[in-house]
Amino acid sequence: MTQLQDAHLLVVGATGGLGSAIAHRLVKEGVRVSLSGRDEQKLSRLATDLGAAVVSTAAADLTVPGGPSAVAAALPQDVGIDGVVYAAGVVAFGSVAELDDETLDEVLLLNLVAPVRLMRELFPRLEPGSTVVHVSAVVAERPMKGMAAYSASKAALTNFSAAAHAELRRHKIRVLDVRPPHTETGLASHPVAGAAPRLGPGLDPDDVAARIVAAIASDETELPAAAFD
Numbered sequence: 001m002t003q004l005q006d007a008h009l010l011v012v013g014a015t016g017g018l019g020s021a022i023a024h025r026l027v028k029e030g031v032r033v034s035l036s037g038r039d040e041q042k043l044s045r046l047a048t049d050l051g052a053a054v055v056s057t058a059a060a061d062l063t064v065p066g067g068p069s070a071v072a073a074a075l076p077q078d079v080g081i082d083g084v085v086y087a088a089g090v091v092a093f094g095s096v097a098e099l100d101d102e103t104l105d106e107v108l109l110l111n112l113v114a115p116v117r118l119m120r121e122l123f124p125r126l127e128p129g130s131t132v133v134h135v136s137a138v139v140a141e142r143p144m145k146g147m148a149a150y151s152a153s154k155a156a157l158t159n160f161s162a163a164a165h166a167e168l169r170r171h172k173i174r175v176l177d178v179r180p181p182h183t184e185t186g187l188a189s190h191p192v193a194g195a196a197p198r199l200g201p202g203l204d205p206d207d208v209a210a211r212i213v214a215a216i217a218s219d220e221t222e223l224p225a226a227a228f229d
């Protein structure tokens with residue numbers, strides 16, 4: 001359990017549909033936030049919206065090897081870190097036969113490798129009682145045809161989170177894997193490859209964010225897709 005009032009959490013992917021909803025929800029609960037995204041203009045607009053609750057911002061491309069360490073290094077040294085929410089990610093659609101190297105690299109680097117690198121960088125600075133949230137997805141439980149690389153990236157992140165949770169528990173650090181179903185953020189409308197199949201209506205990003213923030217403040221160690229019903 002992480003006490004939210006006056007805690008300081010880093011939100012990565014804060015410029016996205018889910019990340020920004022989570023950042024807003026955290027601030028509503030009294031959390032001070034550091035924000036990271038790729039798009040500097042979106043990041044600065046979000047920081048303006050959130051006002052005095054923002055501790056720092058860092059724009060970075062997380063698919064390059066130095067990206068995650070640059071985000072970690074941008075956090076002020078004199079402020080403790082009580083948690084991280086990793087909500088950056090991309091999706092790709094299309095058959096395995098059509099999957100090109102560039103797409104495969106981008107999906108795996110952003111959805112899997114970057115959160116692993118970021119955790120390694122931030123671990124020495126995480127306070128006891130911290131929570132690290134990894135936003136995986138329902139496809140980690142139910143992989144989908146036409147989304148093989150995305151499904152694999154999320155399943156691998158979920159497994160990494162479970163192993164890291166077992167390892168870091170003795171440091172009083174919790175790794176919380178969350179696996180939301182389809183959510184209306186617009187993610188599926190800007191894939192890095194292919195085009196989305198017909199998807200039914202998704203969840204409201206504010207509801208998903210509220211459920212994730214409630215889990216940070218509780219003792220839950222994972223939020224399977226069914227937890228969002």
Ligand SMILES: NC(=O)c1ccc[n+]([C@@H]2O[C@H](COP(=O)([O-])OP(=O)(O)OC[C@H]3O[C@@H](n4cnc5c(N)ncnc54)[C@H](OP(=O)(O)O)[C@@H]3O)[C@@H](O)[C@H]2O)c1
Nearest residue numbers: 013015016017018037038039062088089137182183185187
């Ligand atoms: N929406 C869903 O249906 C759904 C369901 C389950 C899980 N998820 C997961 O939730 C997470 C957030 O997705 P979302 O729906 O909020 O999508 P989104 O609105 O497209 O947000 C994606 C975020 O990832 C960032 N990003 C993309 N490429 C990046 C890069 N190379 N380096 C650094 N940051 C990069 C974007 O930054 P900029 O905007 O600044 O470029 C943005 O902040 C993803 O991991 C996604 O897989 C989504």
